[in-house]
Amino acid sequence: DGGITQSPKYLFRKEGQNVTLSCEQNLNHDAMYWYRQDPGQGLRLIYYSQIVNDFQKGDIAEGYSVSREKKESFPLTVTSAQKNPTAFYLCATAQGAKNIQYFGAGTRLSVL
Amino acid sequence: QKEVEQNSGPLSVPEGAIASLNCTYSDRGSQSFFWYRQYSGKSPELIMFIYSNGDKEDGRFTAQLNKASQYVSLLIRDSQPSDSATYLCAVILGTYKYIFGTGTRLKVLA
Numbered sequence: 463d464g465g466i467t468q469s470p471k472y473l474f475r476k477e478g479q480n481v482t483l484s485c486e487q488n489l490n491h492d493a494m495y496w497y498r499q500d501p502g503q504g505l506r507l508i509y510y511s512q513i514v515n516d517f518q519k520g521d522i523a524e525g526y527s528v529s530r531e532k533k534e535s536f537p538l539t540v541t542s543a544q545k546n547p548t549a550f551y552l553c554a555t556a557q558g559a560k561n562i563q564y565f566g567a568g569t570r571l572s573v574l
Numbered sequence: 575q576k577e578v579e580q581n582s583g584p585l586s587v588p589e590g591a592i593a594s595l596n597c598t599y600s601d602r603g604s605q606s607f608f609w610y611r612q613y614s615g616k617s618p619e620l621i622m623f624i625y626s627n628g629d630k631e632d633g634r635f636t637a638q639l640n641k642a643s644q645y646v647s648l649l650i651r652d653s654q655p656s657d658s659a660t661y662l663c664a665v666i667l668g669t670y671k672y673i674f675g676t677g678t679r680l681k682v683l684a
Contacts (some may be wrong), residue, residue: 493670502582504662504676505618512670520671552617556670560606560625563664563672565617 464574465489466566468530468553475540475547483538483569485553493556495563498522498549505552511536542573548572577601580675588683593650595664595678600644602644606641607646608664611657612677618662622648653682 468485485494493512497505507520511530525544528538540547552571556563579598587593595609606625610618622637624630624646630651636649650657660677667673 495672497674502676504578505672505674507671510670560623561666561670562620562623563608564620568617 466553466555466564468551468566468569470569471567473569474574475571476574478542480539480541481547481571483540483553485536485538485566486537487536487555487566488534489555489557489566490533491555491557492514492533493554493561494554495554496520496526496528496536497552497554499552500549508538508551516524526527557569577673578663578675580661580663580678581681582676584681585678586683587653587683589653589655591653593653593657593680593682595648595650595661595663595680596645597647597675598645599663599665599673599680601665601667602641604665606666607637608666608672609637609646609648610637610662610664610674612660612662614659621661641648650680653680655682655684658682672680 466487475481480488495510496508509528511517527539552568553566577600608623609621611621612618624637624639634651638647660679662677663671663675
């Protein structure tokens with residue numbers, strides 16, 4: 463079953479805690495992205511990676527960290543420095559000259 | 575000025591009518607343009623992409639691009655209640671960075 467798998471679907475964070483959101487893909491796509499979406503808002507880019515072992519900050523990287531040790535995986539850590547983490551987090555991949563982007567099902571993060 | 579602008583709506587159309595969604599962008603160098611549909615609580619799904627000036631049709635959907643005026647639109651013919659969703663316009667800056675609009679909420683009235 464090909465696609466992009468995000469886990470968990472729902473996640474709760476306690477104050478001062480770091481949490482990690484998983485994104486795995488078996489599409490063999492080079493580029494991977496993390497977005498944050500707040501209610502009634504568009505998608506804001508957190509980080510993106512074009513190749514393994516390389517990633518760039520997006521528009522709202524503060525309080526987040528990523529790694530890209532494998533082509534298939536691009537985990538996002540929401541650190542305690544992110545004071546307002548409640549949002550819908552979306553992982554996406556892209557491939558090809560036209561760089562068409564496809565999304566996982568998302569992770570909804572809330573603060574306890 | 576926002577890089578990609580959309581009217582937030584809601585845009586209400588009767589069932590069977592044509593829904594017209596519009597998007598303007600600020601970067602004249604943009605080459606690739608996308609429309610995504612997002613149902614409430616779900617992730618975006620690709621509807622159309624367009625790279626050249628003019629119209630591109632796919633079933634009930636038509637994307638229109640006018641690079642000189644820096645706008646891209648999406649027409650939905652024979653609108654159905656199942657088309658009720660938020661439609662996101664996206665533009666690629668450079669090679670890899672997508673910029674999304676805030677979306678237009680469409681309501682198709684039965």
